[in-house]
Amino acid sequence: MKRYLLSLRLFWTTALSAQLEYRFNFLIELIAMLGTLLGSVFILSLFFSHGNKIGDWTWEAALVVQGVYTLLDGITNTFLKPNLSEIVNYVREGTLDFVLLKPIDSQFWLSTRTISPSGLPEICLGFSLIIWSSNRVSNGIHFDHIAIFIISLFCAIIILYSFWFLIASTTIWFVKTWNATEVLRAVLASGRYPVAAYPPSLRLFFTLVLPVAFLTTVPAQMILGNINLLKLFTSLLFSIIFFNLSRYFWKFALRFYTSASS
Amino acid sequence: MRKSKHIQVENLSKIYRVADKKPGLKGTFSHFFNRSTNNVEAVKGVNFSIEAGEIVGFLGANGAGKTTILKMLCGLIHPTNGYINVAGFSPQRRQNAFLKEITLVMGQKQQLIWDLPPMDSFQVNAAVYGILEMESKNIIFELAEMLDIGNELYRPVRKLSLGQRMKAELLASLIHSPSVLFLDEPTLGLDVNAQSRVRGFLTEYNKRTNATILLTSHYMADITTLCPRILCVHEGQIIYDGDLDSLSSRLNPNKKIIFEVRSDVSKESFSKYGKIQEINKGFISLLVSRNKVNFIVNQLLSDFEIVDLEIKDPPIDELIGDIFSNGKVL
Incomplete structure (x- = not known):
């Protein structure tokens, strides 16, 4: 465990130093970050200008969903995207060989090797939005709501990560899976709005097939005090199932790894 | 000195499934x-x-199966059939x-962080292998x-020459003091001096640590x-082992x-000693x-007044070339 923590510290510090090596590029990245932030605020302002209800969600409550989505998007951009979109290059160029020969879990290496600060402003914005809007809906936030919210948010991150990693694992056979990852991101963008905003058939699809509902809607419901233990339990169960599935599937995929030719 | 460890390979085989594509648009569609x-x-x-402690060279033309064998020994590729034991372990696990x-060093791939x-x-490698900071520094x-x-x-990898980079790659792969080294064309693209320094290092490393080294290379000098x-x-298939x-x-x-x-001596006077390849004035x-x-x-020394004499083997490159075109050792 200590070895993994120490490795993680070095993974992230080297990733940041490698990015700081190109000062101009880092500056551009900072400007791009501000751009993304302004974009998110603009989308929010569209919400404000309408002010109508989505299903049985008031726009303030819907704003909590938007906050959770922004937070998840920030986490995706900081932790998931820089790592999981690289897996295809590891396979294509054959540098996965080096990873597989290290006495460390290869899934851990591929999922945490690098980090990008580009999602940090979104994470801050997401958090502020969740706190501000949920405060307006329920007049003060309860500690137990926050605790349950954190659990369901953690489950959401695990589900999102596991789903993405599952798709990335298929790289072993198909080598290029960029398209599949883009489709996944587009579907996850539907988590911007409460599941109630969609027609019943899509609602079912987003709950049972692609668990988008558990990514944004469920955590939002938890912090708003609509605590439904069945949903929380399902969320936990989904995260455990998907995470284990991703681990099992990765190990299975590796049996078919043929390594790039030299 | 390490205790005796070895590599044992029995009846090893690997079958790849490869997709073939015909040229042109039609071929692309049907593919x-x-x-x-x-x-x-x-x-x-x-x-x-x-x-344990042996240095063994793999020789073979491109696509002969050298790298596949090496990667099965590392555990990167699962064999279709056969038994492998490396340092007491089954590599594929x-x-x-x-x-x-x-450790595996690949001349054409790098693990160092470019920037x-x-x-x-x-x-990073030391942390991954769980080596303490002081020990890793030593x-x-x-x-x-x-x-x-x-x-x-202390200079970014992208600013190093190919030779310096290869040395750094070697260092990165040896930080955990492995007892078996798999080297896939470690001198690829290096100039003559850099090649000989890498060779010198490998000989020295083998002497100091008694590490087993398996090497593939296209440069005969590496092998010799x-x-x-x-x-x-x-x-x-292995057509020669020795x-x-x-x-x-x-x-x-x-x-x-x-x-x-x-x-000056006439041509005829030498024909009884062997097959004459060339006579050029006194040579x-x-x-x-x-x-x-x-x-x-x-x-010869007693029959003629010899100024200079040299005994040579035919160039090894030519001999090896013959093996690969014939597919067998005579």
Whole structure:
């Protein structure tokens, strides 16, 4: 465990130093970050200008969903995207060989090797939005709501990560899976709005097939005090199932790894 | 000195499934919709064993199956059939204890972080292998001294020359003091000086640590200077396993004697000693059966006034080239 923590510290510090090596590029990245932030605020302002209800969600409550989505998007951009979109290059160029020969879990290496600060402003914005809007809906936030919210948010991150990693694992056979990852991101963008905003058939699809509902809607419901233990339990169960599935599937995929030719 | 560990390979084979595509747009469409695959037998029933501390060279043309064998020994590729034991482990299980015993260096791929100095990559590797900071520093500086690199450790990898980068790659792969080294063309693209420094380092490392080294290379000099024993791979099979000298004597039963005589002598007077290859003024080159070399040289020295004399083997590159075109050792 200590070895993994120490490795993680070095993974992230080297990733940041490698990015700081190109000062101009880092500056551009900072400007791009501000751009993304302004974009998110603009989308929010569209919400404000309408002010109508989505299903049985008031726009303030819907704003909590938007906050959770922004937070998840920030986490995706900081932790998931820089790592999981690289897996295809590891396979294509054959540098996965080096990873597989290290006495460390290869899934851990591929999922945490690098980090990008580009999602940090979104994470801050997401958090502020969740706190501000949920405060307006329920007049003060309860500690137990926050605790349950954190659990369901953690489950959401695990589900999102596991789903993405599952798709990335298929790289072993198909080598290029960029398209599949883009489709996944587009579907996850539907988590911007409460599941109630969609027609019943899509609602079912987003709950049972692609668990988008558990990514944004469920955590939002938890912090708003609509605590439904069945949903929380399902969320936990989904995260455990998907995470284990991703681990099992990765190990299975590796049996078919043929390594790039030299 | 380490305890005796070895590599044991029995009846090893690997079949790849490869998709073939016909050229042109039509071929592309039929490849997209109806992909036909072929089974290619890359390695066919290979057997060999290697003792601890040995340096063994894999020789073979491109696509002969050298890299596939090497990658199966590392545990990167699962064999279709057969038994492998490396340092007491089954490689394909890739247990941590096994991974700490081996290393793979690939001349055409790199693991160093491109934008940072090699030192940063070394620290990451040390942490991953669970080596304490002080211990890793000692190892790094000892290896750096052997490899003759110093300031380069603190310069971004992208600014290093190919030779310096290869040395740093070697260092990064040896930080955990492995007992088995798999080297896939470690001198690829290096200039003559850098090649010989890498070779010198490997010899020294083998002497100091008694590590077992398996090496593939297209440069004959790598094989002749480093490897007392070679394995020739041809179309997935091992067609020769033994030392280089006996390979060249089996391939070519003759040696070449080149000498210079003080006075002009007629061509006929040499024909009784061996097959005349060339006569140019006083310079004569004769092909003589290996087991008669001593006798013939003595005779020549007593019969003629010799200024200079040299005994040579035919160039090894040519001999090896013959093996790969014939597919067998005579």
